[in-house]
Amino acid sequence: MQNTPLAERIRPINLDQYLSQQHLVGDKGTLRQHILNGTTPSLILWGPPGTGKTTLAQIIAAESKRPFYILSAINSGVKDIREVIEKAKNSGGLFTAKNPILFIDEIHRFSKSQQDSLLGAVEKGWVTLIGATTENPSFEVIPALLSRCQVYVLDAFAKADLENLLNRAIEIDEILSKKDIEIIETEALIRISGGDARKLLNVFELVVNAQTEDKIIITNKMVLSQVQANPARYDKTGEQHYDIISAFIKSIRGSDPNGAVYWLARMIEGGEDLKFIARRMLILSSEDIGNANPTALIMANNTFQAVSTIGYPESRIILSQCAVYLATSLKSNSSYMAIGNAQRAVKETGDLSVPLGLRNAPTKLMKELGYGEQYKYAHDHPGNFAHYDFLPTEISKTKFYEPGNNPREQAQRDFLQKRWKDHYDYDNKG
Known part of the structure; x- marks a missing residue:
């Protein structure tokens, strides 16, 4: 027990102990209903x-009383997958309503062939697959497998969640509960953890x-x-790369190519x-540059395709070229x-009706009801407008798009003002 990490010692074993993700496992959460009804589908936890x-995967298995198999994408190959699937078939599968659960940690690290090897078992119901990933599954999970799974998004822990976790650790842990601990301030613990509950508990235990x-x-x-005296002990599992990618993105957003290539070099050397790097630049090219320079999106997409084909070490040059281009580009988040x-x-106005003139009118009845009748x-019309x-x-004349303060989007503002005049009033910003 003494050598078991705190995060493992207080790991929740049922839904009532699971403190976060109430949108999924709260009283009205959709995943909770599936778990309690025994109808949990194959799913991806992102x-x-x-x-x-x-923890959630283990709780699902425990609550549904199913056999539980676990693989890590870091050290498992196709052979390991097939062996586990064979065991799953023999222990359940088609012969019982409670087919085994196969949990794959970091499923985004599986190659296409490894993911392909899962398809048959998922499709035939030999296993219920639960994959865990920190990466967008739309990019990292093959379409055939993704189409057979529900995707559930887990939120980063809020401050209140993390503070509740610390208090729970002091209260229920066999070791910490015997100590006289008083938490006066939590800001440093929470800042260091970055919202990572496991990292928070590791740091907390280190300090205590x-x-x-x-x-x-x-x-x-x-x-x-x-x-600061023990930096390696709380960061040895690699969470630091999230700090470095954050520094990289913020350097590009801040138009500093020197900061960008430095943090890029740190990631390359690591x-x-x-x-992962190229995808972040692809997102940034739209989020932070956008229509101030639409070519940035093309550049970033070509970079993503190129490094996916070429690999190290040559890709460092392509990544550097793209990072410098994005850093020195005009910026807009409009x-x-x-x-x-x-x-x-x-979210505020709900499911407002589509105006009749904009509705599709494929049938005679719909046309008689006025669908599409007033559409221009x-x-x-002159000028194609x-x-x-x-x-x-209910929301007529609401202006959602506000052009940025750069030459290209100022031209868009002029275009929109000429078209819409007082309807959206693009003469006045805001």
Whole structure:
């Protein structure tokens, strides 16, 4: 017990002990209903490190009383997958309603052939697959396998979740509960953890074990002094690469090519996954540059394709070229803000009706009901434009897109103002 990490000692064993992800496993959570009804489908758990993916998979198996097999994508090959599937077939599969659960950690690291080897077992119901990933499964899981799985997104722990976890550790852990511990400040612990619950508990245990006084008082200063004295002990599992990719992206966003190539070099020297780096630049090219320089998206996409084909060491040159290009490009987050504004409006206003003139009218009845009747076909009008209200009546004239302050988007602003005049009022920013 003494050598078992704190995170493992207090790992939840049922849904009631599972503190986070209430949108999935709370009283009204869809995944909770599947688990309790015994109808859990094959699924992918997607979320940052330390958000409880492995724990949730184990709870699903325990609650449903199914055999549980686990593989790590880091050290498992096709042979290992086939051996586990064969065991699963013999222990359940088609011969019982409770087919085994096969949990694959870091499924995004599986090659196409490894993922292909799972298809038959999932399709025939020999196993219920649960894959865990920190990467977007749309990029990293083959379409055939992804189509057979539900994707559930796990959120990073909020501050309240992390503080509850610390209090729970003090209360229920066999070792910590025997100590006199008082937490005065949590900011340093939470900042170091980066929202990773496992990392938080590792740091907390490190700090507590370093104290010799009978009364242990946790403060920010004490935490930072202990962590700085033992940097490798809390970061040895590799979470630091999330800090470095953050520094890399922020350097590009801040138009500093020197910072960008430095952090890029750190990742290259650390053996970071090429596609992980390229994918982040692809996202940034739209989120932070967008229509200020649409070529950035093309550049980043070509970089992603190129490094996927070439590999190290030559890809370092391609990555550097793209990073420098993006860093020295004009910046705009207007498209990113526009879709955020629109999504907020959807959440606030609900399922508003599509105006009759915009509705599809494939049948005679629909045409008689006025579907599509008032729609103005733009190409039938001068300048290929006809004034028409394309939004539901309840949010008419709502402006979601605000062009950025750069030459290309200022031209867009002028274009929109000439077209829409007072309807959206692009003469006034905001």
